[in-house]
Amino acid sequence: MANLVWKSFKGIPLYVTLIWIAVFSLLLHFLDKSVLSFLGILSSIVLLYFTNTSNKIKLAIGALVLIVIIPLVAGENRYYMEVASQVGIYVAMALGLNIVVGFAGLLDLGYVAFFAAGAYAYAIFSTSQANEFIAGNLFPLSGDWFWPFLIVGLIVAAIFGILLGLPVLRVKGDYLAIVTLGFGEIIRIVFNNLDKPINITNGPQGISPIPAPELFGIKMGTPFYFYFIVLFVIAFIVLANIRFEHSRLGRAWIAIREDELAAQSMGISLLNTKLAAFATGASFAGVVGVIFAAKQTFIDPTSFTLMESIGILVMVILGGSGSIPGVILGAAFVTLLQVQLLKEFSNFLHSLQQSGIINLPNQLDPSKFQRLVFGIMLIFVALYRPNGLIPAKRKTNDLGAIKSSPFSSGKLGILSKLSQSSSTKQS
Numbered sequence: 001m002a003n004l005v006w007k008s009f010k011g012i013p014l015y016v017t018l019i020w021i022a023v024f025s026l027l028l029h030f031l032d033k034s035v036l037s038f039l040g041i042l043s044s045i046v047l048l049y050f051t052n053t054s055n056k057i058k059l060a061i062g063a064l065v066l067i068v069i070i071p072l073v074a075g076e077n078r079y080y081m082e083v084a085s086q087v088g089i090y091v092a093m094a095l096g097l098n099i100v101v102g103f104a105g106l107l108d109l110g111y112v113a114f115f116a117a118g119a120y121a122y123a124i125f126s127t128s129q130a131n132e133f134i135a136g137n138l139f140p141l142s143g144d145w146f147w148p149f150l151i152v153g154l155i156v157a158a159i160f161g162i163l164l165g166l167p168v169l170r171v172k173g174d175y176l177a178i179v180t181l182g183f184g185e186i187i188r189i190v191f192n193n194l195d196k197p198i199n200i201t202n203g204p205q206g207i208s209p210i211p212a213p214e215l216f217g218i219k220m221g222t223p224f225y226f227y228f229i230v231l232f233v234i235a236f237i238v239l240a241n242i243r244f245e246h247s248r249l250g251r252a253w254i255a256i257r258e259d260e261l262a263a264q265s266m267g268i269s270l271l272n273t274k275l276a277a278f279a280t281g282a283s284f285a286g287v288v289g290v291i292f293a294a295k296q297t298f299i300d301p302t303s304f305t306l307m308e309s310i311g312i313l314v315m316v317i318l319g320g321s322g323s324i325p326g327v328i329l330g331a332a333f334v335t336l337l338q339v340q341l342l343k344e345f346s347n348f349l350h351s352l353q354q355s356g357i358i359n360l361p362n363q364l365d366p367s368k369f370q371r372l373v374f375g376i377m378l379i380f381v382a383l384y385r386p387n388g389l390i391p392a393k394r395k396t397n398d399l400g401a402i403k404s405s406p407f408s409s410g411k412l413g414i415l416s417k418l419s420q421s422s423s424t425k426q427s
Contacts, residue, residue: 157286320388
């Protein structure tokens with residue numbers, strides 16, 4: 001019954017989406033700390049995806065909401081912009097993992113290692129930490145170097161991705177997950193112990209203070225600036241995902257995901273294609289790692305645990321593996337649930353407890369049940385939406401149009417070559 005209702009759904013009228021955006025923008029402007037208003041303006045992007053209008057209009061309205069309305073209405077509220085930039089960081093991470101898991105079908109449980117590689121690449125050289133193993137007292141670098149280090153983080157993480165890809169090419173399925181899990185833990189332990197005999201990462205003490213980005217002498221250390229930096233990176237990663245999905249390499253990834261043996265029999269190189277998937281997905285995580293290090297101004301190995309990798313994988317599976325809008329929705333939903341919803345609900349219950357209305361034990365604090373909520377969500381998704389909240393769309397061809405085309409009457413491919421060679425011999 002639910003599937004029939006969903007199939008009969010024709011889309012949300014445009015005027016409904018515009019009214020929704022206008023109402024929640026006004027509420028967010030007049031109600032300074034309204035959580036529901038902030039969630040409402042963010043959920044307008046989801047409504048926009050299901051709106052019954054052209055893609056160009058959707059893109060224009062979405063850009064207006066993200067680039068103009070949210071900064072204009074909530075830009076002065078440091079908390080809202082912090083949450084928005086945090087959501088953007090995890091959206092970018094999930095889009096990178098979507099290439100490995102969603103497109104290529106390679107289950108990666110060590111994805112946070114590439115995130116750590118980009119973060120440490122910027123943190124080491126932007127602080128005096130690099131003076132520990134490089135002579136000349138050349139460091140720290142200024143915040144102007146943040147922009148070149150976005151490319152450096154991309155390259156470093158891509159190298160890590162290739163190093164991971166080389167030993168795991170002969171395994172798949174559960175064994176691949178185990179190997180990538182081990183790789184992620186190895187990288188974290190190496191960063192944790194790389195303070196002796198040469199102090200490179202400063203070990204468990206971490207690295208600080210990491211400078212904020214600078215552009216033309218302007219220090220961009222506030223959440224307002226990081227929001228736009230993350231937004232630019234997301235736009236780049238989304239564009240790259242779309243181009244990869246419909247490219248020859250993207251079709252090779254999807255072929256490997258569906259059937260490795262069939263893909264190999266069709267001439268697809270498993271070695272090059274898998275390495276390209278690992279390197280591409282890792283490079284995006286490296287870029288986000290640089291932004292994360294600059295935003296936090298401090299990093300240590302505890303920021304890159306196994307649970308971070310599992311959390312990002314949950315975002316991809318929940319939203320829809322292989323679906324770009326689904327992954328964005330899944331990452332935003334899980335991050336908002338973790339960063340804002342559960343904490344706000346916990347604060348609400350604490351206020352009721354202080355007023356004497358309820359008596360809530362510490363063990364029942366909702367903010368401590370994040371993993372339980374994630375587990376319940378995954379169970380419900382597996383039962384009722386096994387392909388994710390927004391499943392990936394498969395490209396279909398119109399067989400009638402193909403048969404009626406002028407090329408269908410003639411012989412193509414090897415049959416064309418055989419007929420040409422036979423006609424040449426007869427002449």
